[in-house]
Amino acid sequence: MRLKYVLNEVLVGLWRNVTMTVAMIITMSVSLTMLGASVLLYMQVDQMKNFYYGEIEVSIFLRDDVSEAQRTAVDQAIAGNPLVDSKQYESKEEAFKKFQVIWRDSPDFIKSVTPDSLPESFRVKLKDPEQYATFADQMRGMQGIQDIVDQRELLKKVFDIFNSIQVMALVVAGVMALAALLLVGNTIQVAAYSKRREVAVMKLVGASNWFIQAPFVLEAVAAGLIGSILGFIFLFVSKVVLLDGRLQALTNVLTPIPNGNVWLMLPLLAGVGAAVSAVTAWVTLRFYLRV
Template sequence: MRVRYVLSEVLTGLWRNVTMTIAMIITMTVSLTMLGASLLLFFQVGKMEDFFYQRVEVSVFLKGDVSDEQRTNVESALKSDALVQSYKHETKEEAWDRFKEQFKDAPDLVSATKPNSLPESFRIKLKDPNKVQEFSDQFRTQDGVSDIIDQKQLLKRVFDLLGALQTLALTVAVVQGAAALLLVANTIQVAAYSKRREVAVMKLVGASNWFIQMPFVLEAVFAGLIGAILAFGALVAAKIFFIDGSLKALTQVLLPVDWNNVWLMLPVLCGAGGLVSAVTAWVTLRFYVRV
């Protein structure tokens, strides 16, 4: 009987304040969508770092007028260096072929680049990618060496950009979450005020605070869960139509987003939306019920 009463009061309260309930659900959906997106981006950046940092190379570019003796000396030094796991010599012709393949979708760039402008190089895989500086100090002064490029530094700029996007998404989620909490608190206050006479009578007849507060708390939890489900639906739609759809070519380079991580967002978002809404409603009602 009590359960039926509580559920009926929840449905009545939601319908009585339907516009505020819809606004609460929409705000919660937006904030939880941004939260889920930032978490997925966090997982993706970590996955990309693990994948690419294990495959980064150090490129030792040779001067245009490098002699055979200088080239041989550099290669001999690479063979005997304890930091080097493997290396590959790339001629100017091979560099030109690779350049044409990489930028085949930009014919203007290819036509504007001269084959002789690409230097020959050694592409080195280090045993420990974190010892690039030590390796560079050894080879930068070698005769015939023009420059040393660490791919890890280039990738770091990409990851810094992704980290900035992650921070932005998380910041928007926090701001939207704060707005959602204020809206939840305001909705609960309005609902409680509209039923102030019923609440007063229930207190007079000895109803516990828990029994009085439960319908209001469940209203907030319902809105939070609906917002979480809609937010999860938005993430799934983004995965299907954008990440695996129009942005598929980009994700093949930056690694695809795992479905396991997307499905993980459902319990995370439901837990966050339901728990935060419940706590906010309970705290708001504590001040009201004591009046």
Template sequence: MRAKYVLAEVMVGLWRNVTMTIAMILTMAVSLTLLGVSLLAVWKVDDMKEYFHHNVEVSIFLKKDATQDQRDGLRDLLKKDDLVASASYESKEVAYQRFKQQFKDVPELINSTPPDAIPDSYRIKLKDSEKTDQLIAGYRDKPGVDTIVDQRKLLDKLFKFIVGGQKLALGFAALVGLAALLLVGNTIQVAAYSKRREVSIMRLVGASNWFIQAPFVLEAAFAGVIGAVLAWLMLVVGKIFVLDSATKSIASLISPFQWGDIWMMLPLLAAVAGVVNAIVGWITLRFYIKV
């Protein structure tokens, strides 16, 4: 009977202040969406770092006028080098075909890149990815070598860009989340004030503080869970229409976001929103309103 009364009061409270409730839910949904995007980005960066740490390559690009003897000399040196796990020669024709395959979804880039723009090269995998500087120093001045590209430095720039986006999204999520929590506290205050006579009567008949406060706290928690569900739906829509298409063109660098990660967000966001809103509701009742 008590549980039924508390749940009924929660529904009545949400409907009584419907405009404030909607504003609270929508604001919470926006902040949780940003939080979810940030967490997905963190997981993706961790996966990428682990993958590229074991697959990092160094590319030695040859001069256009490099002779066959210079190519063969580099090949023999690389075979004997203790730092090298494997080394493969890639002609400019093969490199251009691979380039067209990787960026087939960006025809403008392909059309603006001439076939001879990518020189012949040796693609090298190291036994220890931390020793790329040592390898580069050993081959920089070899005959026929034009430039040496360390993938780690290119990837570090990409990771820094993604981490910067994470921090921006988290900062904005914290700001919007603060606004949502202020709305939660304000909604609870209004709800408690509108029921002040009922609360007084309940106190007179000996109702416990928990029994009086429970509907308000559950009202805040329920609104948070609804906001979390809306945020999760935004993540689903974002994956289908934004994330999948965005990662498709750079699939060689970023693997698609997995549905398992998206599904994991639903209970995670719901738990965060429900618990935080309940705590804010309880604090509001405990310290600001004598209920």
């Protein structure tokens, strides 16, 4: 009987303040969507780092006037270095073929370049990419070497951009979460005020604090759960429609987002939405509703 009464009061409370309830659900869904997007972004950047850093190579470009003896000496130095996992020699012709593939959509640019314009090189994969500086110091200064380039430095600039996007997403999610907290607290205050006489009567007949507060707390939890479900639906639809649809070409650069990661957001958002709503409602009642 008590449970039926509490659930009935929750439904009545949600309907009684329907406009504020809808506003609370929308604000909660937006903030939770931003939170879910930022968490997915964090997970994706970490996945991309593991993928791309595992494929990182050190490019050792040779001079145009490198002699056969110098090329052989560089080759032997690389092969005998304990930091090296694998190596591959790339001639001018091979570099030009790769160049043609990369710039196949710009035929005029391809015509302006000849195989002799591109340097021959060694593509070296290290056992530990973090040891680049040590490896470069060991190779630098050898005759025939023009430049040593670490691909990690190029990727670092890209990941710095993603890290900035992560921070921005978290900031927006934090602002929206604050707005949601204030709205939840305000909605609970209005609901408690509209039922102040009922609360006074229940207190007089000996109702417990939990019994009086439960409908208000569950009302906030229900709104939080609905907002979390809407936020998850928006995330999932955005992933399917955009990343798996119109923006699918981005997966050539960005590693694809697994559906499993998106599904993980459902319990995360539901837990955060319910917990935040419950705590906010309880704290509001402690200060506003003297029971």
